[in-house]
Amino acid sequence: MEENEYRNTYHSVNPTQCVFEKSINSRRSQCSLAHRFCLADREGVSCTSNTAQQQCHGLLTVLREKARFAMKLTKVDGPLPHGKEVKVQMGSLLGLKKLLDIAGQENLEISDIHRLLDLAVKKYAGEENIPYDQIMQEVVRFEGRRKRAQRT
Secondary structure, three states: OOHHHHHHHHHHHOOOEOOOHHHHHOOOEOOOOEEEEEEOOEEEEEEOOHHHHHHHHHHHHHHHHHHHHHOOOOOOOOOOOHHHHHHHHHHHHHHHHHHOOOOOOOOOOEOOHHHHHHHHHHHOOOHHHOOHHHHHHHHHHOOOOOOOOOOO
């Protein structure tokens, strides 16, 4: 399937794309509102709630902007390259998990993104009051999967 054709089909079958799709597809997080599906030979994730998807989108936009300095980027106009996007998504989720002092912090898996974001917004009385500087420490610390050594 041609890439442009794939993208067009993807967006037509997935109008409410999960903004944390990369972290979910990396098998390091889950969400109670996520719906997984397959298209061609790829996996996609949609959100079953428009309201939750908008909340996640708004929060991830702020997280990307706050991560700009930590990632040594001058400008963020949307999704980042794959590796950096996974780093922002997973590092931020782990940072929120640590802030909320949820048991099992050492575990590098997030069991419910929606619940985690909801708890953070409630605890800090709004997105604008979340201590993003503490979350950015986890973004910097997060390391994605290492590349496998090539066999000769």
